[in-house]
Amino acid sequence: MPQNKNTARRMLQIAGVALLAIVTLYLAVQFYVIFNQSYKTETAIRYTMSDSVSLQGVVYFDTVKVQGSGDLGYLVSDGERVTNGTVVAECYTESSQGLLRERLDRLHRTINLLTKSQNSTGSDLSVLTNQTRQALYNLLDKLDTAQYSGITDAEDEFLQAQNRLQVSTGQVSGFDSTIAALQQEYDEVKAKLDTLQTVKATTNGYFTGTDAMPTVAVDGTALADADAAALQQILTNGLPAADTTDCAGQIATGFGWLFYTVCDAETAARFQDVGTVGISIPGKQNTPLSATVKELTPDKETGLAKLVLECQTVNADILSLGIETARIDLKTYEGIRLDKAALHIVEGNRGVYVKYGNLQRFLKITILYEDENYILIPADGQLGTDNEVRLYDEIIVQGKNLQDGKLI
Numbered sequence: 001m002p003q004n005k006n007t008a009r010r011m012l013q014i015a016g017v018a019l020l021a022i023v024t025l026y027l028a029v030q031f032y033v034i035f036n037q038s039y040k041t042e043t044a045i046r047y048t049m050s051d052s053v054s055l056q057g058v059v060y061f062d063t064v065k066v067q068g069s070g071d072l073g074y075l076v077s078d079g080e081r082v083t084n085g086t087v088v089a090e091c092y093t094e095s096s097q098g099l100l101r102e103r104l105d106r107l108h109r110t111i112n113l114l115t116k117s118q119n120s121t122g123s124d125l126s127v128l129t130n131q132t133r134q135a136l137y138n139l140l141d142k143l144d145t146a147q148y149s150g151i152t153d154a155e156d157e158f159l160q161a162q163n164r165l166q167v168s169t170g171q172v173s174g175f176d177s178t179i180a181a182l183q184q185e186y187d188e189v190k191a192k193l194d195t196l197q198t199v200k201a202t203t204n205g206y207f208t209g210t211d212a213m214p215t216v217a218v219d220g221t222a223l224a225d226a227d228a229a230a231l232q233q234i235l236t237n238g239l240p241a242a243d244t245t246d247c248a249g250q251i252a253t254g255f256g257w258l259f260y261t262v263c264d265a266e267t268a269a270r271f272q273d274v275g276t277v278g279i280s281i282p283g284k285q286n287t288p289l290s291a292t293v294k295e296l297t298p299d300k301e302t303g304l305a306k307l308v309l310e311c312q313t314v315n316a317d318i319l320s321l322g323i324e325t326a327r328i329d330l331k332t333y334e335g336i337r338l339d340k341a342a343l344h345i346v347e348g349n350r351g352v353y354v355k356y357g358n359l360q361r362f363l364k365i366t367i368l369y370e371d372e373n374y375i376l377i378p379a380d381g382q383l384g385t386d387n388e389v390r391l392y393d394e395i396i397v398q399g400k401n402l403q404d405g406k407l408i
Contacts, residue, residue: 048333071095365387
């Protein structure tokens with residue numbers, strides 16, 4: 001009897017070992033399938049790529065200093081265009097005066113809003129209701145997407161629509177008495193602020209307050225006269241700090257700005273016969289601005305070239321720049337961007353494998369542009385041509401044993 005028990009125990013042990021071996025083998029097979037026959041795909045979408053170069057240089061624009069000092073309250077925004085005589089700031093002698101200015105601005109905004117809200121007589125109720133709903137959706141969208149620059153306008157639009165709806169439905173008879181009371185307060189506050197000393201623009205141009213000015217002093221004459229070697233020396237040594245003594249800001253008097261930089265001979269050759277480029281300053285002016293090649297002067301002795309770009313777009317971000325690293329786009333291409341890892345050559349044809357359901361297909365491509373990591377192809381691909389990939393195809397970026405017509 002004990003012998004039978006021992007035999008049964010051994011049989012169970014053998015069965016357990018066999019079951020464990022089967023499970024282990026099954027898992028091994030599954031892992032092999034996963035890691036050796038898996039595929040990584042990317043959807044073919046439209047993309048823009050640029051043949052670009054990054055260069056360090058100096059941003060320069062003609063400026064006039066605006067004199068002023070003390071506790072200043074600015075009445076114009078940085079980058080705003082002003083004319084000669086425009087009041088750009090007021091001088092506060094007490095901290096409460098700054099609060100009065102904020103109150104005056106709020107009163108002005110509210111009076112304008114209520115005045116516009118009066119005009120709702122004869123408006124269709126359904127139209128006003130729909131306008132209020134759409135204005136609310138627009139405001140919520142601005143808040144949700146962090147479009148802070150447009151929140152104030154969206155809020156005014158919603159409040160105006162809501163006020164007009166209240167007038168139309170008879171919830172309020174109008175805002176005449178409220179406007180009159182606010183206007184009286186506005187006049188009283190304004191009378192107090194009218195006694196303050198002010199800072200005025202002395203010429204026409206784009207104003208920038210002291211805090212938004214470049215931190216370096218730029219000598220336009222020195223930049224214009226410098227050859228490539230001298231300009232390289234300026235960039236290496238840096239520029240002196242800007243003098244903000246008795247300075248309330250500055251006014252850029254021109255309608256554009258210049259970017260002075262130095263490049264090697266190989267880079268300079270890429271600018272030959274190029275008239276227009278795109279220029280951006282990553283992290284500061286991210287959207288490329290159109291600029292023209294104003295000067296390209298090679299220096300054979302040093303192997304360097306002086307490059308000057310001219311841009312006619314001025315904004316607050318540009319007016320704060322000094323020595324910067326710019327991205328310059330010589331040419332822009334639009335098409336479908338593909339990862340270079342997806343590229344294959346089959347029977348002398350360049351192409352990629354595309355996943356159609358459970359089937360692999362090899363499609364030929366025509367390359368418009370490429371960099372270290374990606375290639376760009378035309379977005380108008382058609383089967384049977386030299387460029388067969390189409391928008392929204394599933395491109396196989398990673399996979400083993402790829403073959404046209406093979407099941408995945």
